[in-house]
Amino acid sequence: MNINLTLIGQTLTFFIFVWFCAKFVWPALIGVMAEREKKIADGLQAAERADKDLELAQKEATKQLHDAKEQAATIVDQANKRAAQIVDEAKEQAKAEGERLITAAKAEIEQEANRAKEDLRGQVATLALAGAEKILGQSIDAKAHNELVSKLSAQL
Amino acid sequence: MAGGQTSTEYIQHHLQNWTYGKLPAGYTRYDGTVLQETTWTNAHSSQEAKDMGFSAVHVDTLGWSIVLGALFIFVFSRVAKKATSDTPKGLQSFVELIVSFVDSTVKDTFHYKNRMIAPMGLTIFCWVFIMNFMDLIPVDWLPLLAGKIAGDSHFFFKVVPTTDPNATLGMAIGVFLLMIFFSIQQKGPIGFIKELTFHPFAPPTKGAGLLIAPVMIAINFILEFVSLIAKPISLGLRLFGNLYAGEMIFILIALMFSAGLVFGLFGGVLQWAWAVFHILVITLQAFVFMVLTTVYMAMAYDNHDESH
Numbered sequence: 001m002n003i004n005l006t007l008i009g010q011t012l013t014f015f016i017f018v019w020f021c022a023k024f025v026w027p028a029l030i031g032v033m034a035e036r037e038k039k040i041a042d043g044l045q046a047a048e049r050a051d052k053d054l055e056l057a058q059k060e061a062t063k064q065l066h067d068a069k070e071q072a073a074t075i076v077d078q079a080n081k082r083a084a085q086i087v088d089e090a091k092e093q094a095k096a097e098g099e100r101l102i103t104a105a106k107a108e109i110e111q112e113a114n115r116a117k118e119d120l121r122g123q124v125a126t127l128a129l130a131g132a133e134k135i136l137g138q139s140i141d142a143k144a145h146n147e148l149v150s151k152l153s154a155q156l
Numbered sequence: 157m158a159g160g161q162t163s164t165e166y167i168q169h170h171l172q173n174w175t176y177g178k179l180p181a182g183y184t185r186y187d188g189t190v191l192q193e194t195t196w197t198n199a200h201s202s203q204e205a206k207d208m209g210f211s212a213v214h215v216d217t218l219g220w221s222i223v224l225g226a227l228f229i230f231v232f233s234r235v236a237k238k239a240t241s242d243t244p245k246g247l248q249s250f251v252e253l254i255v256s257f258v259d260s261t262v263k264d265t266f267h268y269k270n271r272m273i274a275p276m277g278l279t280i281f282c283w284v285f286i287m288n289f290m291d292l293i294p295v296d297w298l299p300l301l302a303g304k305i306a307g308d309s310h311f312f313f314k315v316v317p318t319t320d321p322n323a324t325l326g327m328a329i330g331v332f333l334l335m336i337f338f339s340i341q342q343k344g345p346i347g348f349i350k351e352l353t354f355h356p357f358a359p360p361t362k363g364a365g366l367l368i369a370p371v372m373i374a375i376n377f378i379l380e381f382v383s384l385i386a387k388p389i390s391l392g393l394r395l396f397g398n399l400y401a402g403e404m405i406f407i408l409i410a411l412m413f414s415a416g417l418v419f420g421l422f423g424g425v426l427q428w429a430w431a432v433f434h435i436l437v438i439t440l441q442a443f444v445f446m447v448l449t450t451v452y453m454a455m456a457y458d459n460h461d462e463s464h
Contacts, residue, residue: 002206003322004177006214010221010317010326011333017225017283018330022275025229028236029255030274035241 121153128152163411168202170295170407172312173320174302175205177212199312214320221317224286225279232282254282258446265450268457270338273450280327281446287323288399288438290316292431295406318399318441321392328392331449335387338456347459352380391448398441402434 129149161169176198183191186201199205205212235251244252258281262274293315302313317323340348353376359369409430412423 002175002208002212003325004175004208004210004212004214006173006212006217006320006322007326007329009213009218010323011330013218013222013225014279014327014330017229018272018276018279020229021232021279022272025232025236026255026275026278027271029232029239029252030259032236032239032241033252033256036244039241 125149125153166411167404167407169310169312170299170314170403172199172202172205173214173314174216174312175199175208175212176215177205177208179204179208183207200310205312214314214322216312216314217317217320217323220290220315221283221287221323224290224317225283228279228282228286232278254278261443261447262450265447266454266457268454270453270457272334273453276334276453277446277450280449281442284318284327284395284445285439285442287317288442291319291399291402291406291434291438294427295403295410316399316403318395319403321396324396324399325388325392327395327445328388331391331452332388335452335456338453342457343459352384353377355380387452391445391452395441395445398437402430402437405430406434 129145176196178194178196179185179191181191181193185191186204199208199212231247232251235248239248239252255278258278259274262277266273298315299311299313303309303311314320336348339351343351353373355376356379357372357376359372359376360366361369406427409423409427412419412426414420415423
């Protein structure tokens with residue numbers, strides 16, 4: 001219990017330990033802790049940002065999917081329309097072709113008929129002449145009655 | 157109880173430090189021999205230790221406090237060297253827990269910029285705690301071991317440095333010196349003297365009141381000086397008193413171990429109970445020492461002129 005030199009020794013020891021702690025222990029530990037604090041804060045921030053990014057990406061993806069669907073629908077629609085159009089066109093063409101064929105056939109028939117009429121006319125003339133010849137008993141000058149015959153055959 | 161001591165002898169033996177000091181020429185030693193010349197030697201009795209006066213050293217107090225302080229410094233600096241800012245593991249978490257606890261405690265009380273206060277708080281808290289912790293080791297173990305090693309069953313050996321007022325007052329003096337240093341550094345020598353003399357009663361600076369100014373300054377000085385000196389003394393004695401009392405109770409309980417089986421068992425229970433309670437005391441005292449040191453440093457920084 002006596003007060004002696006220990007007092008001074010203890011004071012010196014105290015200063016030495018405090019100095020050592022302040023110089024080598026404290027700054028290192030506090031530095032590491034501050035660094036970790038920053039790291040964690042950064043990490044949290046990054047996580048938050050990533051979260052936001054993810055949300056954006058999801059939104060973007062949904063939007064793109066939606067667009068794609070819309071586009072696909074449009075394309076299908078267009079294709080359907082086009083198909084219908086093609087079918088219509090084909091029908092139209094077929095109709096036109098048919099009409100054309102019919103017209104052509106009609107024209108040919110008419111032509112054919114005309115030609116037959118002509119033939120018949122020619123033969124009628126000949127027959128008439130032959131008949132008249134027989135009736136008259138004499139030959140008729142074809143040249144002299146040609147006009148008459150022609151009139152006759154035009155009337156047919 | 158070693159070698160048929162009486163209870164009183166046992167207690168006295170436990171309360172005597174291992175003292176190495178100077179005995180003057182012509183001094184009669186414990187065994188009756190008379191010293192021919194001034195000698196530095198180990199004290200063999202409390203009387204010898206007392207007669208050595210100031211030129212003596214408590215080897216056990218100083219030795220244990222240095223060993224325990226070095227243990228603290230070793231563990232903490234090793235952790236500090238290896239510390240990573242990744243996930244802390246094991247010892248590092250523990251050390252960081254203490255560091256952040258001390259850091260927040262110091263920041264609560266000390267609002268100025270000083271790189272030394274927080275490390276000092278850490279050193280005080282851990283060092284005092286470890287020194288106090290020695291109190292929980294059964295009182296006879298280490299002294300008996302030391303006695304065996306020294307080959308002297310009456311060898312004086314106290315293992316708790318904080319039960320020696322030299323240790324606690326020594327630290328308190330360290331705190332006190334820093335207090336004075338920071339006070340003068342912050343306020344200048346004039347400011348420091350003004351703080352001691354111009355508060356709490358501001359002396360009149362003009363008119364007839366000037367005549368009583370010296371009286372007021374004297375009163376102020378007496379008040380302030382006493383309160384200044386009281387700080388380190390109360391700081392050191394508080395720690396000493398608490399630990400000394402705790403140690404004393406452990407010694408008294410240990411006395412029971414030689415008083416038969418029933419008393420021995422009862423003593424064992426008591427020792428356990430007191431040790432459990434003492435865990436609280438040693439932690440609290442270490443914490444109080446740290447907080448008060450920080451408060452005193454903050455007071456050294458506080459400028460009265462600004463707050464007036």
